[in-house]
Structure formats: structure tokens, C-alpha cells
Amino acid sequence: MTTLNGKIALITGGNSGLGYATAKELIAQGAQVIITGRRKEAIEKAAAELNATSFLADQTNLDDIEILVASVEQQFGKIDILVVNAGTSKLTTIENATEKLFDEVIDLNLKGTYFTLSRFIPLLNDGASVVLVASSSASKSIPQTSIYAASKVAVNAVMKIASVELAPRRIRVNSVSPGPFDTEIMEKTGLADPGMQHFIKAGVPLGRLGNPSEVGKLIGFLVSDGAAFITGAEYLVDGGQSLNK
Template sequence: MGAFEGGTRRLDGRTAVVTGGGTRGIGRAAAARLAAEGAHVFITGRREAELKEAAEAIGPSVTAVRGDITDPADLDRLYAAVRERGQGLDVLFANAGTASFVTLEETADEEFDRIFDVNVRGTFLTVQKALPLLNEGASVILNASTTAERGIHAFGAYAASKAAVRSFARTWANELVGRGIRVNAISPGPVDTNGIEELVGPEKSDAFKAQLGSGVAIGRMGRPEEIAGAVAFLASSDSSFMLGANLYVDGGENQI
């Protein structure tokens, strides 16, 4: 379960959903941490084999439901499984996303639509369809990014999509606070996940990781478990006075 070594289980009896929970990255680490904190966690993703592997690795407090957040029918199946459990939903980590390096000049319509369909529309649908299940006092956490505030070359569509996610957190926090639901965003800096290889290719991943780590004030990339710890904080009552916030977990990248 990563770096978490026990202690007080802050989420005993809670029900959580983590999208993109099957990949070997932030989603899986967050699902493991929430389960270790006592929650029953529903994970979803497009790849059946990865979902099954994640569920087996984390243990019996995880339920895997294959699906794509851009497909409303898949989200309906996910939330039907949550509803069947009969305890509503206490934590929603809208984590699933996608990225690519492509300049303004090179961006095709199809690539722009793909990024915004997953990161913006998919996040929108994930939260919208969860609304009937969210219990009073629930915590909704959106995965934004430090790139939303930086002008990284060839990362414009991705950065803009994450700026939209950050904006959602503010608006939805305002709209849902009357139900006692807290909405916050988390902005990870560079994190060492298998998504790096998918982004730049296996042959370039080591050099790219070194480049990313050198640009972080703390001197390295983050680990998925470190982001998961911040997710668990936002999921718990320890963050009860946080609303509409954007929690940076970036090794100082955007701070110093």
C-alpha cells in the first residue's frame, strides 16, 4: 500500500470512487491509500487486465468496474454498483486523464477533442453523475495540474484542459456547499508513473524523467504514494475547512 504504514484509519466505513484507478500511477496509489484508511473503494478504468491486477494487489476492500469516463453508460454502470452497496458515496477522486505533447501548429482537431473529451467532459460527467449518490459531508477531489499555470512548450491543450478542471473545483464548491459537500482540487507536479513512457516512449523516458526532476525545487520527481497522501488528507475530515482550494503537491515546482 505504498508509503502509508498505518495509524488512525480516517475513512472507516466510507465509500470512495477513484477514476483511472487501474493504472500504475496516481489513481492506483490513491485507491490503495484510501483503502488503507478504511474506505471501500470502487476503481474504474478502460483496461480490464490492469483493473483486475490493481484490485488483487490492493485487496478485498476494492471493487473494480471497467469503464471509460467519456461514456455516460459506463459511468452509469459504475454508479449503479456503488448504489447497490447501499451506503452512498463519501469520497470521489476524479483522477482519470490523458495528455500528449503537441504544439499549437501541430494540434489536429481530433487530438484537441480527445484531450478535452477525457480531461474536461469526462471529469464533468464523472461528478455530475455522482451527484445523487453523494452523502452529506462528502469530499470531491479533482485532479488538476501545475501545468495549468505554466507555459510549457507543446503542452497547451493539456494545460488548458487542467485549467478548466481547476475552474470546475471553484464553481462546484460554491454550488454543492449547501449540501455539505466539499470540492477541492489537487495539483501534482511531475510524478514518476508509467504514464511518462506512454507520453514520450520507453526509449526517451529515462532522460525525460531526469529532465523533469531537475526542474523541481526539491530535486526529484514525486512518487504516486506522495500524491495519494494528499488525496487522503482532502478526503478526510482533517481538511474540513478547505473548500474550492487547489492543493499543490509539486516539490516546490510552482512555489519557489
């Protein structure tokens, strides 16, 4: 289905995982896609594989965000779809938390998301669609996830307020909250060993990890005309994990 023909989409953190899968889905639906990332080699490789346009940008840095906005405006003018996906996950107990780790997570997950949305609003066409990627952790109380979960709770709050502020321009803003997915973040957070994988799957009623393409397809729907009456909504994509309080 090429339901996004003629649309221009920008996806932050599009070089791997859920961002890459979303880019692939939107391109399959006919959109022209721009992806961003912090690693030059990775973002250029992904762009070549996807046939997308890439920009190097660090979403924790406001100067980088504003340079990105200016570059996108110069090359593309306006955009129709904004997917703010770039994020990080770090685990720590509250007792052992450090300011460095706190800042690392909050700077990317909250500050980066907030100012990416903020600065791109003037470039959004009326009737555009925005998706912020949150997390099912915002709905759970998992030990060692306090900073990460707090950042994603805040993302959902921003999403709801943005949906009201932008409604007069018919710009829809929603969030997607993934649970455990089979992406490289499992390796980065030390959750890829078989014992931990078994433990995670045991807490998911559907008994498996998510496939990144499943998030891509949901976002593909949310940014399409088929979701024209949906705004201010959070979509949990976690195989039922958040039901196990």
C-alpha cells in the same frame, strides 16, 4: 491511522499511478474503495492487489458513466468520497494540433471529469468529499502542452464552482495538481529516457520526481475530517516546479 472507517470511496483511473496509490492510501485508512478503469485486465488485477471493488468504465463515454453510477448505487447505495483521477496527457504544438488529439484529451480530462462529477452528485452523502485531479501544467506555460493545460485549467474552474454549489450539503470539493511524478505516464508520453528525466528534475527546485504515494497521502488528508473546513482549494504537489515560470 484508520480515520476513514465506514467510508465508501470511488476513484476513477484507479488501476495505476496516482489513482492506484490513492486507493492504497484510502484502504489503509479504513475506507472501502471502488476503482474504475478502461482496461479490463488491468483494473481487475489492481482490484485483486488492493482488495478493492472494480468496475470497467470509459470516462469519455456518458453512457458508461451513467451505467457506472447505476451499478454503484445498486451495490453500495451512497458514497462518501469521490476522486476523479482518470486523465491523459498528449503533447503537440498549437500549430500542429489535430482535432483528433484535441478531442481525445478534452473528452477524458474535461468532459469525463465534468460528467463523472455531475452524475455522481446524487449519490454523494451529505458531508461527502470530492477531489478532482488537475495538474501543475495549469499553472505553467510549457510548450506543447496547450490542450492538456487548458483541460486542467478548466477542471480547476469546475472545482471552484462545484464547491459553492455543493456547500449547502456540506460536500467539500478540492483539487490536487501534481507535477512530474514517477508513474507509467512518463513512458506513455516519451519522457522516461534519462536525458529527459534529467531535464525535468532540473526544473524542480526539490530536484526529484514525486512519489505517487505523496499524492495518495494528500488526498487521504483532504477527504478526512481533518480537512473539514477546506473547500474550493487547489493543492499543488510539484516540488516547486510551478515556481519556475
